[in-house]
Amino acid sequence: MxxxxxxxxxxxxxxxxxxxxxxxxxxxxxxxxxxxxxxxxxxxxxxxxxxxxxxxxxxxxxxxxxxxxxxxxxxxxxxxxxxxxxxxxxxxxxxxxxxxxxxSPEAVAEHAMALVLTANRHMHKAYVKGRENDFSLSGLMGVNLYGKTAGIIGTGKIGAAMARLCHGFGMRVIGYDTHQNPSLDFVEYVDFDHILAESDLISLHCPLFESNYHMINKEAIDKMKDGVILVNTSRGALIKTADLVQGIRDGKFFAVGLDVYEEETGSVYEDMSEQILSHSTMARLLSFPNVMVTSHQGFLxxxxxxxxxxxxxxxxxxxxxxxxxxxxxxx
CATH class of the missing domain: 3.40.50.720 (NAD(P)-binding Rossmann-like Domain)
Structure with missing residues (x-):
């Protein structure tokens, strides 16, 4: 062949x-x-x-x-x-x-946790400041994960690996899925609205279907805690990006980590460093200091x-x- x-x-x-x-x-x-x-x-x-x-x-x-x-x-x-x-x-x-x-479910889950830690503790900003000999701590304050609630949306192999990482950090872990994972005896399964309302960290780990297209939209964001951390390493269209941008502008999110996004087709995996981005939404996401964006590299x-x-x-x-x-x- x-x-x-x-x-x-x-x-x-x-x-x-x-x-x-x-x-x-x-x-x-x-x-x-x-x-x-x-x-x-x-x-x-x-x-x-x-x-x-x-x-x-x-x-x-x-x-x-x-x-x-x-x-x-x-x-x-x-x-x-x-x-x-x-x-x-x-x-x-x-x-x-x-x-x-x-x-390798662990590869994607570990990248999701890296996004959480980087966006939360502003590691990307600290790196840039240090490179410029600026060792001040302004703009670098994060929050403890220990004792907080992690909401895992989708508890298949990758979501399960992320749940175990969160559990290892001393977090309470709640999950939302159409099928409960019997291996996750420490996870409390709740409905979608409870995930939104109770989670300090929300991590998306589900495939994209018509039924969950833009599942994270204005209505869902309004139900989240103020100061929530949101991470997506699954599919960009799970999140309605325009609503996410507005939520960031409104101060809803403490931090956001994205390895996938709606406008990635055509630019992901490509060197665009000498070009002007034609997508205004991506340019706005990159402008926020509490947003960490990577190039669909969770598998790498x-x-x-x-x-x-x-x-x-x-x-x-x-x-x-x-x-x-x-x-x-x-x-």
Missing amino acids: RILFFGTKSYDEKFFKEFLEKENYHDLEIHFIEPNLTADTARLADGYEAVCAFVNMDLGTATIDILHECGVKLILMRCAGYNNVDLDEAAKLGITVMRVPSY TKEALEAISQTTLDNAQAFVEGRKNGNELCA
Whole structure:
């Protein structure tokens, strides 16, 4: 099977090549290219049986149709999320879509906690001040996490890892999920309104569906405690950004940490340092001193990249051998 990897970064190529050398994957031939997969670039897949894409790429109806015309039979998502994939169109055209459902929950949870600590204790500001020989403490005061209440929205593998981190900090942990996680015996499950009203820290760890699109909006923000810390390492559209900006302006949040945001498509993973941002919302978020923004890097650890590479190649090999391995996505 010939597979075209779109949007390849140096770390992708490094880890995939290391695993590709193993005998398990002798049926796979991989080619790496830099462009992201969109409707404009999909025809580059002509002559390939499979493509590999990431969470920031456009696999809507038009892209799927073009991939089908090129003879693509398999779409490999080297990530857990798939809200950017038109599964209905893929199913209609007989294209199999496979993903990496779990790679390193701890990688994302640890990054979420890093955002909490950085935004709360203003580590990013302290670093800049220190670099300029300014060792004053003005603007650097944080709050203790110990004894506070952490609200975890979504208690799957990543949310569970975050819950354990919060518990380790001596926090009371409450959770909201349609399915309770039996491994979290220290978590008290409550409804959504209680999470909003009782939490000093709210951390989002859920996939994006139509039902939870903009779940954090003005109405939800109004129900939160004053001085709450909000962190999102899941999907940008869980938060209505315009309402978040207004909440920050109104002083509702003590700190905000974002690894994902609505306007990230097209800029995430790219060097925009010599450009003027065309999105005013992102520019406003970056202007707030109590907001910490990172570039969708929660997955970026050695262990996570190894797991992503191995599972993606396992998925391709399973497809070649005509067997199911449970990572197939259904419409």
